[in-house]
Amino acid sequence: MRTPVCIIGAGPAGLVLARLLELEGIDSVVLERRDRAHVERRVRAGLLEQGTVETLRRAEAAARLDREGLVHEGFELRVDGDPYRLPFAKLTGANVWMYGQQEVVKDLIAARTAGPGRLHFGVDDVTVARLGSDGATVRCTLDGRPAEITCDFVAGCDGFHGVSRAAAPEGAATGHAYSYPYAWLGVLAEAPPLSSELIYAVGERGFALQSMRSTTISRLYLQVPTDEPVDARSDEEVWQELDLRLTGGTGALPTGRILERSFVPLRSFLCEPMQFGRLFLLGDAAHIVPPSAAKGLNLAVADAELLAGALAVWYGSGRREPLDSYSATALRRAWLGQEFSRWMTDLLHTAPGGTAFDRGLARARFDHLTGSTAAATDFAEQYVGLARR
Ligand code: FAD
Numbered sequence: 001m002r003t004p005v006c007i008i009g010a011g012p013a014g015l016v017l018a019r020l021l022e023l024e025g026i027d028s029v030v031l032e033r034r035d036r037a038h039v040e041r042r043v044r045a046g047l048l049e050q051g052t053v054e055t056l057r058r059a060e061a062a063a064r065l066d067r068e069g070l071v072h073e074g075f076e077l078r079v080d081g082d083p084y085r086l087p088f089a090k091l092t093g094a095n096v097w098m099y100g101q102q103e104v105v106k107d108l109i110a111a112r113t114a115g116p117g118r119l120h121f122g123v124d125d126v127t128v129a130r131l132g133s134d135g136a137t138v139r140c141t142l143d144g145r146p147a148e149i150t151c152d153f154v155a156g157c158d159g160f161h162g163v164s165r166a167a168a169p170e171g172a173a174t175g176h177a178y179s180y181p182y183a184w185l186g187v188l189a190e191a192p193p194l195s196s197e198l199i200y201a202v203g204e205r206g207f208a209l210q211s212m213r214s215t216t217i218s219r220l221y222l223q224v225p226t227d228e229p230v231d232a233r234s235d236e237e238v239w240q241e242l243d244l245r246l247t248g249g250t251g252a253l254p255t256g257r258i259l260e261r262s263f264v265p266l267r268s269f270l271c272e273p274m275q276f277g278r279l280f281l282l283g284d285a286a287h288i289v290p291p292s293a294a295k296g297l298n299l300a301v302a303d304a305e306l307l308a309g310a311l312a313v314w315y316g317s318g319r320r321e322p323l324d325s326y327s328a329t330a331l332r333r334a335w336l337g338q339e340f341s342r343w344m345t346d347l348l349h350t351a352p353g354g355t356a357f358d359r360g361l362a363r364a365r366f367d368h369l370t371g372s373t374a375a376a377t378d379f380a381e382q383y384v385g386l387a388r389r
């Protein structure tokens, strides 16, 4: 099989890239290891920056998002019970949208499969067999049979545990990794959110986040120890702890059936460079951020938009400068995303063994944010993604 661009992985990065290329008239093949139902049901991110929404509109996959997505203009920070609202839309002119990643993925798959573009699920044994200066060869098992795909370019969109990054030439890639000394337990629940805006709650018992997927479905997170099994707490214990951290134990937090639980390790990872000749890395294949600032999906979509534009220039006019600068441009954004994610993670969490001095410093960081419009505007610009554009 021959294609200009072979895309490994049908997460947000791979699917957005495939759609944008298709709309530019550039053919590609997408190879996804899991089956369609699995990919469409995987509960993960939920906060879309305005720039991400605009990219999804350009990909012609945002009709349902525009109908059903919840537009947010601010969020609440609760520190030891004291509320502070960050009106990011007023400060920056930009909104964010709450809309589940699995819904984004469903919409992109529907758009892709409605057209002639190839998207294969259940593809095993994907390897980049040849990476040359003139093109590449990818091998896999497709419908139970060995297959070979020759292409001009490979887009590695296969997440942190994928095979693409390992296809970089020996010694060419440098990985930076950091693990945080706490994790999150995420739950999706059939319960209306406590408030129409997100609540990031910080206190002595640890961090908690009230988010949502709709007016009837909540997404909640609890800071937990890194070695806590995902089912260590009963549903009742999860609700009780969330209520303690979010409302001070008033019982005001609406509860309901827990539909899904996930354990989320908090870590940072960045691979430099993000480009090895004709192999490009996008999204989680190149960088992981802790979820605190909700940047992972947004960075993945930004990578896809950048590479799609560079490939359009290459196929349109033969100019290769945008392709050659892909890594430098994507890395600059990825580092900014890393820095803000690290900053926000530090802001929201006290590490186990934290002292009264650490809590005093944390309190001072909040006092600075809540007391200074300049500090709040800086935070808001980074939160909505304007600072990386
Ligand atoms: P993925 O979504 O991981 O997609 C990679 C795809 O490649 C998968 O479909 C996988 O099955 C496939 N694949 C893997 N290996 C192979 C192989 N060998 N061959 C073929 N296919 C392969 N980000 C935000 O921006 N906002 C948030 O609010 C947010 N919240 C989060 C909450 C949680 C609980 C978690 C876990 C993450 C969150 N993130 C958030 C991060 C976000 O989900 C990821 O950054 C995003 O999924 C990255 O997209 P991707 O396309 O790069 O990778």
Ligand code: DHB
Binding pocket: 044, 045, 046, 047, 198, 211, 212, 219, 291, 292, 293, 294
């Ligand atoms: C969500 C996750 C986050 O980490 C965040 O900062 C905001 C929202 C979410 O999954 O809804």
